[in-house]
Amino acid sequence: MKMQSIWNTIKEHTTFSSLKGNAHSDVVVIGGGITGLTTAELLIEKGFNVILLEGKSICGSNTSQSTGNLYIPVDKNFSEIKAKYDKKVVQHIIDARKSGLELIEANIKKYSIDCDYEKVPWHLYAATKDLEDKIDTEFAAMSELGLDVRRGPMDNVPYPVQSAVILDQQAQFHPLKYGLGLTRGIMEHCRIYENSPVIHIQEEKDFSIVLTPFGKITTKYIVHATHTPKGVMGVHTLLGPYREYGMAFKLKNNVHPKGIFWGYYDEKEHISTRHYTLEGESYMMVLGGAHKVGQDSSKEKFKFLENFARTYFEFDEIDFEWGGQHYRPADLLPYIGRTHHETTFAATGFSTDGLTWGTVAAKIICNEMTNVVTPFAKTFEYKRFTPLKSAKNFVKENINVFGQYLKDLPGYKDARSFEEVSINEGKIVEADGQKLAVHRDEANKLHVCSAVCTHLECIVKWNDAEKSWDCPCHGSRFGIDGEILEGPATQNLDSIVIEGHHVVLKESPWTSHPQS
Amino acid sequence: MDIASAVLIALGAVLGVLMLVNLLKGHHIPKALTFIHGGLVVTGLILLILFNLNYPDHANWISVGLFILAAFGGIYILIHDIKHEKVPLTVVFIHGTVAVSAYAILIYRITQFHGST
Numbered sequence: 057m058k059m060q061s062i063w064n065t066i067k068e069h070t071t072f073s074s075l076k077g078n079a080h081s082d083v084v085v086i087g088g089g090i091t092g093l094t095t096a097e098l099l100i101e102k103g104f105n106v107i108l109l110e111g112k113s114i115c116g117s118n119t120s121q122s123t124g125n126l127y128i129p130v131d132k133n134f135s136e137i138k139a140k141y142d143k144k145v146v147q148h149i150i151d152a153r154k155s156g157l158e159l160i161e162a163n164i165k166k167y168s169i170d171c172d173y174e175k176v177p178w179h180l181y182a183a184t185k186d187l188e189d190k191i192d193t194e195f196a197a198m199s200e201l202g203l204d205v206r207r208g209p210m211d212n213v214p215y216p217v218q219s220a221v222i223l224d225q226q227a228q229f230h231p232l233k234y235g236l237g238l239t240r241g242i243m244e245h246c247r248i249y250e251n252s253p254v255i256h257i258q259e260e261k262d263f264s265i266v267l268t269p270f271g272k273i274t275t276k277y278i279v280h281a282t283h284t285p286k287g288v289m290g291v292h293t294l295l296g297p298y299r300e301y302g303m304a305f306k307l308k309n310n311v312h313p314k315g316i317f318w319g320y321y322d323e324k325e326h327i328s329t330r331h332y333t334l335e336g337e338s339y340m341m342v343l344g345g346a347h348k349v350g351q352d353s354s355k356e357k358f359k360f361l362e363n364f365a366r367t368y369f370e371f372d373e374i375d376f377e378w379g380g381q382h383y384r385p386a387d388l389l390p391y392i393g394r395t396h397h398e399t400t401f402a403a404t405g406f407s408t409d410g411l412t413w414g415t416v417a418a419k420i421i422c423n424e425m426t427n428v429v430t431p432f433a434k435t436f437e438y439k440r441f442t443p444l445k446s447a448k449n450f451v452k453e454n455i456n457v458f459g460q461y462l463k464d465l466p467g468y469k470d471a472r473s474f475e476e477v478s479i480n481e482g483k484i485v486e487a488d489g490q491k492l493a494v495h496r497d498e499a500n501k502l503h504v505c506s507a508v509c510t511h512l513e514c515i516v517k518w519n520d521a522e523k524s525w526d527c528p529c530h531g532s533r534f535g536i537d538g539e540i541l542e543g544p545a546t547q548n549l550d551s552i553v554i555e556g557h558h559v560v561l562k563e564s565p566w567t568s569h570p571q572s
Numbered sequence: 573m574d575i576a577s578a579v580l581i582a583l584g585a586v587l588g589v590l591m592l593v594n595l596l597k598g599h600h601i602p603k604a605l606t607f608i609h610g611g612l613v614v615t616g617l618i619l620l621i622l623f624n625l626n627y628p629d630h631a632n633w634i635s636v637g638l639f640i641l642a643a644f645g646g647i648y649i650l651i652h653d654i655k656h657e658k659v660p661l662t663v664v665f666i667h668g669t670v671a672v673s674a675y676a677i678l679i680y681r682i683t684q685f686h687g688s689t
Binding site for chain 1: 605606
């Protein structure tokens with residue numbers, strides 16, 4: 057089994073250099089996933105001089121960890137959104153997502169991207185009788201909104217289906233192939249840098265400076281296309297960071313129809329399944345097990361998914377396992393557009409619907425930057441103030457964050473010494489009054505760094521399946537040596553030096569010497 | 573009420589000293605200490621304000637004013653610390669000095685008030 061997504065099996069990959077030295081541009085797009093690439097593509101079309109910065113590799117993060125499903129419905133069902141908003145808002149969601157799907161299809165044609173794109177039906181089903189109400193309610197809501205939905209049956213699926221709602225003409229693709237195709241389409245007209253994480257942003261009135269470890273860009277506009285904006289921003293208090301898992305395995309006998317399948321097995325979260333043919337072999341993907349980042353065992357979630365898979369499918373072994381991250385917005389709608397700084401734009405809060413929302417966000421941001429009115433943009437305005445609609449989730453998320461802070465007491469630790477950390481484990485150890493993130497790898501080598509998240513100083517938690525240090529507060533994630541993987545943090549975890557009985561923290565060199 | 577206020581603020585001050593020791597050692601300041609410290613002194617300050625309103629003849633607004641000034645310093649320190657930035661030591665010492673002065677005045681006024689009743 058490989059800890060990588062099924063999409064990462066393709067041989068093609070990008071090899072852009074990292075940013076070194078000084079540069080100037082009209083726009084710096086931070087993030088080389090679907091949101092960043094689409095934004096760059098649209099802005100280039102409008103004549104902007106664009107630099108795209110990617111912290112690791114193009115589409116190497118959440119875009120290649122997604123399902124590759126493209127659909128109008130949303131993770132939080134329309135019935136739930138309708139209960140909170142008037143019809144106009146819900147119609148804006150539909151219009152926005154339709155336009156996102158159209159833009160993806162147009163890009164595929166424009167750049168002749170071979171990304172296994174095909175139209176498929178979307179299904180939402182209840183696995184048990186007591187959950188049928190959910191489907192009835194959603195069918196009624198979608199019908200009322202004018203969506204051309206129909207009721208089941210769902211044929212040829214191995215799992216129990218009591219009731220289903222189906223929406224035809226949705227789509228699926230290979231997200232990494234699409235992202236790389238888009239990259240090929242824009243690379244002649246856009247400077248793209250990989251392995252160039254943004255470590256500091258300095259916003260001035262008429263320009264901004266973006267720093268990477270070895271480079272500095274002076275730019276007019278900045279677009280945060282990083283799933284959640286980099287640095288400390290108010291919007292982080294309105295987002296719940298969640299981790300979700302996927303696995304793929306080679307089917308032995310089962311036949312599974314094409315399509316998007318979301319199944320309710322309990323009241324809380326749905327499990328998503330998708331069929332995909334890889335190198336002539338029939339693979340099944342199972343995705344689910346969402347939990348707050350850094351607040352549950354990822355191994356347990358994989359076990360849960362495997363149990364589900366083994367109950368309904370015949371296969372020998374799991375070939376791929378991977379995790380992905382999403383951010384749930386307090387008022388159920390994504391935050392897209394101009395931030396509180398006039399020339400900075402951001403897009404976040406896509407929940408699990410990021411491929412389509414990311415494309416919609418690119419369109420809104422490009423229009424806003426060029427003063428073109430997008431009919432539905434106001435609904436998703438980044439700076440909107442919706443206290444009544446946000447209150448419940450805002451309070452829930454921030455009490456949770458406060459609770460995480462309250463765990464940061466002197467003496468709090470998972471293990472008393474490095475010796476208590478077994479092979480493949482990661483534990484918080486307190487030494488010389490410092491909280492240390494300690495991991496022992498398969499070669500019995502210890503990896504030790506500070507356990508204090510560099511974003512807002514929560515104590516990170518060990519992710520046992522993905523082998524990373526995850527921050528339970530705002531979702532920053534770090535590798536075993538403290539290197540940033542994703543999230544709002546811009547600095548690695550502090551490294552440590554043990555001098556006799558003393559532990560000395562060494563800040564990331566990026567922190568100590570910003571090149572401004 | 574004024575005694576309860578003094579006790580809570582004293583407990584907060586003990587945590588403040590612990591935090592100062594961590595800071596001077598170059599260690600991370602556990603955020604639970606920060607928030608409990610803040611919670612204790614804010615509760616103490618609210619009690620002191622209530623005491624002042626209930627006993628206007630013996631009101632101690634100087635301490636309240638100084639504690640509020642110290643609180644602003646505390647918020648400034650917290651903002652720097654929680655953003656993983658270097659905490660300005662000058663502000664820390666001004667924060668502590670102002671708070672200790674306010675506390676000294678509070679204790680003096682408590683002994684006067686309870687001595688005369």
